[in-house]
Amino acid sequence: MDGQMLITILSGFFIACGVLALLIGSLGLLRLPDVYCRIHAVGMIDTAGASFIILGMIIHEGFTLVTVKLVLIGVFMFFTSPIATHAVAQVAYKSGVVPVGRNLARNAGAKTTKKNAVKSNGVAKKTGKTKSTSRGT
Amino acid sequence: MMMLVAISACAVCLLMALVRTMLGPTAFDRVLAVNSIGTLIILGIALHGFIMERPEFVDIALLYAILNFIGTFAVLKLFSTGSLGDAPPSSKN
Numbered sequence: 023m024d025g026q027m028l029i030t031i032l033s034g035f036f037i038a039c040g041v042l043a044l045l046i047g048s049l050g051l052l053r054l055p056d057v058y059c060r061i062h063a064v065g066m067i068d069t070a071g072a073s074f075i076i077l078g079m080i081i082h083e084g085f086t087l088v089t090v091k092l093v094l095i096g097v098f099m100f101f102t103s104p105i106a107t108h109a110v111a112q113v114a115y116k117s118g119v120v121p122v123g124r125n126l127a128r129n130a131g132a133k134t135t136k137k138n139a140v141k142s143n144g145v146a147k148k149t150g151k152t153k154s155t156s157r158g159t
Numbered sequence: 160m161m162m163l164v165a166i167s168a169c170a171v172c173l174l175m176a177l178v179r180t181m182l183g184p185t186a187f188d189r190v191l192a193v194n195s196i197g198t199l200i201i202l203g204i205a206l207h208g209f210i211m212e213r214p215e216f217v218d219i220a221l222l223y224a225i226l227n228f229i230g231t232f233a234v235l236k237l238f239s240t241g242s243l244g245d246a247p248p249s250s251k252n
Binding site for chain 1: 164168169176178179185191192199201202206209214218221228231235239
């Protein structure tokens with residue numbers, strides 16, 4: 023009886039934490055002004071909310087086969103959701119979505135400066151190699 | 160009891176993400192909202208299995224987790240390169 027009560031309280035606590043993170047993240051997805059800010063909110067849904075709710079279900083279930091499957095879902099989502107949000111941010115930045123903020127002028131010319139940076143980087147690598155070889159000899 | 164609260168919160172969050180999907184200004188907002196809808200559906204399927212005392216639903220939730228990841232990456236690849244297959248696009252600059 024006492025152990026059952028403890029399990030119920032613990033799983034309820036973790037599921038409540040997950041529900042709180044879910045509501046905060048979803049409200050941020052609805053209210054924040056920009057794609058990048060919304061990515062921040064969705065990351066909270068994907069990691070904190072899902073992980074806490076799955077942890078609550080694991081504690082509620084005990085040691086069975088369902089727990090193994092829940093652990094699989096939790097590990098998979100814990101590793102893939104940040105990758106997905108990172109890819110969204112990368113593709114949005116590459117296709118020219120300008121972030122809301124103070125440094126608008128710097129981000130507007132990001133494409134041309136990026137190409138120049140790549141070129142200069144290659145040159146720097148070559149010169150670095152020659153320098154190192156000259157130092158070696 | 161707590162599972163019912165959690166599945167109700169999933170429904171509310173799903174409505175909010177659906178509103179963001181409908182009025183998102185760029186396509187990336189919509190991709191992001193659809194990704195979070197997928198996550199909420201995974202949680203909802205697992206919680207529904209626990210409420211109905213049928214833990215076979217966890218398998219379906221695992222399948223949805225994999226499909227959600229693959230689907231998001233497919234849409235993002237379509238946006239970034241313009242094609243889904245292995246043939247590179249003609250405008251490659």
